[in-house]
Amino acid sequence: MFGAFFIQMTFSAARGNAINNPSRVNAPIGSIPLIEEIFAEYNKNIFVNWPSAFREYKKLKPFLLEQAFVIPRPTPYTYSFWQPWLENYYGQGMPLIRYAWIDSALKESLGR
Structure with missing residues (x-):
């Protein structure tokens, strides 16, 4: 991705x-x-x-x-899921996960 x-x-x-x-x-x-x-x-x-x-x-x-500079090929569906307490993450893949952080208060309030 x-x-x-x-x-x-x-x-x-x-x-x-x-x-x-x-x-x-x-x-x-x-x-x-x-x-x-x-x-x-x-x-x-x-x-x-x-x-x-x-x-x-x-x-x-x-x-x-x-x-129509390029005719795009169909690609398979891909899905990204993450917990709601993971902040600054938008599903863009693992290399950028280092810029995300955990909202500890939200995580605790959700019982995690």
Whole structure:
């Protein structure tokens, strides 16, 4: 999961000459202003405000799909579950779990 997340996080499939960008979308970087505007806003929020960063990415996704730069393959469903007392975790995979913390008061109030 982290591989796909990293591709999204760096926009490497939609910016410049990258191995994940075989269609050469937005190459050279800046040739599609919409992608650059959203990327700039996304970069302000990544690692600071995850929900806002993901909202920015979601704004771009319809544009990328409409342009059909790449025809996405279907992927199997994946699910992430975590306890409600695990804070600052949004299901993004194990490498980023180190930024999460446990709300001990909430954990105790739930009888855990």
